[in-house]
Amino acid sequence: MATLEIHDLRVSVEAENGPREILRGVDLTVRQGETHAIMGPNGSGKSTLAYSLAGHPKYTVTGGTVTLDGEDVLAMTVDERARAGVFLAMQYPVEVPGVSVSNFLRTSATAVRGEAPKLRTWVKEVKETMELLHMDPAFAERNVNEGFSGGEKKRHEILQLELLKPKIAILDETDSGLDVDALRIVSEGVNRVRGTGEVGTLLITHYTRILRYIKPDYVHVFAAGRIAESGGAELADKLEEEGYESYVKGGASA
Amino acid sequence: MAEITPAGSTTDGAITVGQQVGRPGQPTDARVSAAPSFDVADFPVPHGREEEWRFTPLERLRGLHDGTAQATGTVRVEVIAPDGVTTRTVDRDDPLVGTAGKPVDRVAAQAYTSFEKATVVSVPKEAVLTEPVRIGLHGEGGTVFGHQIVEVGAFAEAVVVIDHTGDATLAANVEYLIGEGAKLTVVSVQDWDADAVHVAQHTALVGRDASFKSVVVTLGGDVVRLHPRVVYGGPGGEAELFGLYFTDQGQHQEHRLFIDHDTPHCRSNVAYKGALQGKDAHAVWIGDVLIRAAAEGTDTYELNRNLVLTDGARVDSVPNLEIETGEIVGAGHASATGRFEDEQLFYLMSRGIRADEARRLVVRGFFGELVQQIGLADVEERLMAKIDAELEASVG
Numbered sequence: 295m296a297t298l299e300i301h302d303l304r305v306s307v308e309a310e311n312g313p314r315e316i317l318r319g320v321d322l323t324v325r326q327g328e329t330h331a332i333m334g335p336n337g338s339g340k341s342t343l344a345y346s347l348a349g350h351p352k353y354t355v356t357g358g359t360v361t362l363d364g365e366d367v368l369a370m371t372v373d374e375r376a377r378a379g380v381f382l383a384m385q386y387p388v389e390v391p392g393v394s395v396s397n398f399l400r401t402s403a404t405a406v407r408g409e410a411p412k413l414r415t416w417v418k419e420v421k422e423t424m425e426l427l428h429m430d431p432a433f434a435e436r437n438v439n440e441g442f443s444g445g446e447k448k449r450h451e452i453l454q455l456e457l458l459k460p461k462i463a464i465l466d467e468t469d470s471g472l473d474v475d476a477l478r479i480v481s482e483g484v485n486r487v488r489g490t491g492e493v494g495t496l497l498i499t500h501y502t503r504i505l506r507y508i509k510p511d512y513v514h515v516f517a518a519g520r521i522a523e524s525g526g527a528e529l530a531d532k533l534e535e536e537g538y539e540s541y542v543k544g545g546a547s548a
Numbered sequence: 549m550a551e552i553t554p555a556g557s558t559t560d561g562a563i564t565v566g567q568q569v570g571r572p573g574q575p576t577d578a579r580v581s582a583a584p585s586f587d588v589a590d591f592p593v594p595h596g597r598e599e600e601w602r603f604t605p606l607e608r609l610r611g612l613h614d615g616t617a618q619a620t621g622t623v624r625v626e627v628i629a630p631d632g633v634t635t636r637t638v639d640r641d642d643p644l645v646g647t648a649g650k651p652v653d654r655v656a657a658q659a660y661t662s663f664e665k666a667t668v669v670s671v672p673k674e675a676v677l678t679e680p681v682r683i684g685l686h687g688e689g690g691t692v693f694g695h696q697i698v699e700v701g702a703f704a705e706a707v708v709v710i711d712h713t714g715d716a717t718l719a720a721n722v723e724y725l726i727g728e729g730a731k732l733t734v735v736s737v738q739d740w741d742a743d744a745v746h747v748a749q750h751t752a753l754v755g756r757d758a759s760f761k762s763v764v765v766t767l768g769g770d771v772v773r774l775h776p777r778v779v780y781g782g783p784g785g786e787a788e789l790f791g792l793y794f795t796d797q798g799q800h801q802e803h804r805l806f807i808d809h810d811t812p813h814c815r816s817n818v819a820y821k822g823a824l825q826g827k828d829a830h831a832v833w834i835g836d837v838l839i840r841a842a843a844e845g846t847d848t849y850e851l852n853r854n855l856v857l858t859d860g861a862r863v864d865s866v867p868n869l870e871i872e873t874g875e876i877v878g879a880g881h882a883s884a885t886g887r888f889e890d891e892q893l894f895y896l897m898s899r900g901i902r903a904d905e906a907r908r909l910v911v912r913g914f915f916g917e918l919v920q921q922i923g924l925a926d927v928e929e930r931l932m933a934k935i936d937a938e939l940e941a942s943v944g
Contacts, residue, residue, distance in 0.1 A: 348898050351890060376900035388895035391886075392913030401909060402899035437913070438895075454899065 296326040296363055296379065296461035298347075298494060304357035305339075305346045313354065316342045318519035320358070324462060324494040331497045331505060331530065334516030335538040340498045341385060343516070344466040347496075348382040349375050362462065377406055379461030383451040383468050390438035395450065396420070398438045399457060406458050423456045426486070428479050445476040452483035463487065464496045469504035481507030502534045517541035584650035588615070588661040591654035600653055603832040603864050605800055608771045610691065610717045610745055612655045621690015623716050625667050628682040632675050633706075636668045644668060644697055648723035648751040649779055652806075656749035656775065659693045659719035666695035669708070673701030673727060680707040680924060687716025687744060694720035694748075698734065702727035702755070708734045709927060715741040724752040726760050728782065733761040735922055739934070740769035749775040754814070756782025763922050764820075766793040766801050767934050773802040780811040783845075787816045790921045792931070794938055795861065797826025804834040805850070809843040818850035821918050823911055824861035825938070833883075835867040839876060847877035854885040855914050857907065908939055 305317035316339045324330055334340050346353045347360060349372040360367040362378055370378060390398065399420060404410045411419070424431065427449045439447055448468055455463055465484065469477055485508060487493050497508060505513075505527070513529040514521045515538070522541050523529065581598045582591045593614045594601040601613075611617035627635045638645065645666055651657040669681060683696065700706050704727065712718075726732045738746060746769055754760045758781075766772050778787040787807065795801045807816045822831045835850040854863045867881035888910055896906035912932065922928050 350894055371903075372894060372897035373900050373902050376898055382898055384895070384898075388889075388891045390892050390895065390910060390913075392916060393909050394913070397909070397913070398896075398899070401905070402896075402901055405900035405902070405905070458899065 296494060298324045298367075298380075298462045299361045300347075300358070301360075302358040303343075303346065303355070303360060305342055306354050306356050307342070307352060308354070315356070316353075316519050317346065320520055322514065322521065324496055326461060326494050327491045328512065329488060329495040329497060329508065329510045330512045330514060331499060331510035332514050332516050333499055333502070333530065333533055335542050336500065338516045339519040340516050341466055344382055344464045344496075344498055347375075347380060347464055348372065373405065376458075376460075377408075381455055381458055381460035381463045383448075383455055383463065383465045385467040385470060387439045387442075387447045387451055389440045391440050393438050394435055395438055396434040399434075399454065402454065403457055420457065423453055427453055427483055429453065444471040445473070448472060448476065448480050449483075452480050455487055456483055459487070459490075460493060462494045462496065464498065466498045467500060468497075469499055469501060477504060478507060484508055502530050505530050515541055584652045585657060586646060586650055586660050588654060588657040591657050594654055600804070603830075604773055604802060605771065608745065608800065609655070609747065612658060612691075612717065612719045612745070612747055615658070617658070617691045617717065617719070619662060619664075619691055619693055621692045621716060622688040623692045623694060623714075623718060624684070624686045624688060626684040626686070627667070627669060628684075629669065630677050630679045630681070632672055633677070633681055634670045634672075636670070637665045638668055639665065640695075642666065642668070644699065644725070645695065646723075648725055648753040649777065651721060651749055652777070653749070653775070655719050655747045656721055659695065659721050659748070662693035662719075663695040663721075664693075666697060668697045668699065670699045671701060671704045671706045674703045675701065676705045677707065680709050683708065683710045685710065685712050687712070687714035687718065687740065689715050691717040692719075694718055695722075696720070697723045697725065698732070699725045700727055700730045700732045703729045705731040706733070707924070708732065709924065710734065710736045712736070712738045712740055712746065715744050717745045718748070720746075720748040722748060722750045724750070724760065726752065726754050726758040728755045729757045730755060731759045733763070733923070735763045735765065735924065735927055737927065737931075738764075738766040738769060738772050738774075740772070742768065742770065744769040745771045747771070747773045749777065751777045751779070752787065754778060754780050754785035754787055757784035759786045759788075761788045761921075762790065764789075764791040764803065765922075765927075765931055766791070766803070767931075767938075769799065769801075771800045773800075773804070775804045775806070777805070778807045778816060780809070780814045783811055783813040785811065785814040787814075789816070789818045789820075790918055791820035791822075792915055792918050793820070793822040793831060794935055795822060795824040795829040795831040796938055798828050800830045800832075802832035802834075804832070804836075806836045807838070807848065809837065809839040809846045809848065812843055813845035814843065815846070816848045816850075819918060820851070821853045821855075821915060822863070823855045823857060823914060823935075824863060825857040827860035829861040830864075831862075832864045833866070835881060835883075837869045837879070837881070839869075839871045839873060839879060841872040844873055844875040845877055846879065848879050850881045852883045853914075855911065856885060856887045857911070904940065908936060911935060911939060
């Protein structure tokens with residue numbers, strides 16, 4: 295069973311006046327089949343956690359360990375992490391002009407699966423998944439993320455999630471900027487992947503709204519670069535009523 | 549790709565409307581320092597600050613610009629043509645020589661003044677070729693002054709591939725004479741060895757209702773400076789100018805286009821794309837379009853896109869549109885230089901794609917549509933293989 299173990303993870307970014315520590319000792323274990331929601335106020339370091347796990351060069355790991363089934367994730371390059379089974383659905387997916395969605399999807403599926411998918415089954419697989427996400431077939435011929443609306447970008451991320459079938463899926467504010475219909479469609483996609491029982495999900499969000507569609511097993515409150523409180527789904531209800539204020543005050547001096 | 553311009557680049561394009569340029573009745577460019585002439589003596593030796601020379605490293609032209617270059621070398625000319633096409637070698641007094649137009653700068657005039665024999669390839673009228681004409685120009689070292697003419701008779705259709713390889717210091721004029729209702733596609737490949745210097749003017753005279761399509765592919769050489777020009781011989785003419793360049797470390801690749809809309813109801817469409825990598829890679833693209841008062845019904849668009857793959861490369865991209873009549877169908881230009889950014893690389897790699905594969909994906913995507921314009925499988929494959937090799941060299 296795939297397990298992502300994060301232990302005492304510390305991460306800095308380069309700021310104007312030297313390095314600034316953003317993650318200050320994160321401990322978290324995500325097992326296959328589990329869904330963990332990470333909630334927290336803006337600036338608490340949620341997205342830094344997501345990007346650090348994916349290996350974004352902007353973030354420097356200064357301490358701690360991350361392992362996937364015992365393998366050192368931090369020692370892997372960005373592409374190696376993806377091939378090992380870590381997937382990050384980005385909050386702000388990047389435009390790649392000149393590269394069509396279909397070419398991109400096939401190239402990444404080939405990389406992650408270790409061999410080129412058979413053309414006929416692949417075309418069918420992409421088409422069916424796009425239909426489930428209410429994406430126009432013409433979408434496949436557009437350039438990656440170029441001119442996509444916010445909702446289209448998120449659906450495209452979830453399309454990749456469904457096709458690449460990672461062991462660990464990190465969803466960074468996938469709900470932000472979506473209207474109710476789009477949120478439902480995107481959540482259904484995530485739930486299809488969760489339904490296989492083969493993926494551990496790290497759902498990073500500012501709002502409790504998405505948790506009505508995607509039921510977490512665990513909820514963690516993130517504040518000042520670490521997990522301030524952990525609980526079950528009921529913790530989200532408390533946040534819904536009380537907001538993050540108590541955590542922000544508690545962490546303000548840190 | 550973000551529309552950003554790397555430090556040290558220019559994209560100071562301009563659209564000027566209603567301004568009278570040049571002298572009436574004289575085919576003067578928008579921005580040159582001397583009138584066109586067949587005689588090199590009519591051009592002062594450039595010092596490098598002139599508008600048409602300001603981007604060019606004169607010290608690397610091996611004297612082509614200042615009269616010191618002497619014809620010492622050989623470029624082997626080989627023409628493979630389908631039946632019906634004639635190939636001749638003519639003297640400079642042949643009536644065909646110089647009919648497309650005069651040289652517009654000192655090096656072109658030097659080439660005109662100094663060449664000995666011109667190669668003329670003629671496609672007879674109404675002939676529709678099913679195979680391309682292949683003109684191989686292989687440099688065997690030394691300085692050469694060249695002149696080639698491709699003549700396509702009325703209502704004929706032809707594809708011509710001009711392939712520059714080997715090593716040379718070449719100054720040349722190429723004339724394309726396209727008869728009424730004819731269609732000519734020319735693919736000019738600059739696949740020189742690393743030390744070659746190539747400065748040339750390509751002048752197309754597009755006849756009434758004729759179509760001219762040019763695909764310029766510049767890969768090799770130390771300095772390549774091409775000056776494709778289009779003039780129209782009658783109304784209804786159409787010109788499509790496509791270009792691809794891959795500018796590597798230390799290379800200077802300059803494409804200066806001029807389209808002279810002096811005839812009503814003609815069209816032009818320009819799209820040049822270049823990728824750059826390595827220290828002191830320098831690409832220059834100048835797109836001058838002049839719509840004269842008589843050229844009512846003109847429709848023109850020009851585009852230049854550059855993709856900077858590494859630090860240290862420089863792009864100068866200058867579109868210029870001068871319009872002397874409001875009675876046109878359309879006129880526009882676009883220029884943008886973007887970097888292949890770390891964020892794009894990260895995004896692709898986060899989907900399991902290796903860094904070199906990611907770079908190849910982006911560059912192939914960037915050139916994709918233009919490569920398809922070549923329409924010749926062997927040239928397309930060779931081009932993509934070259935680009936892949938250049939990319940691999942940069943990663944290694």
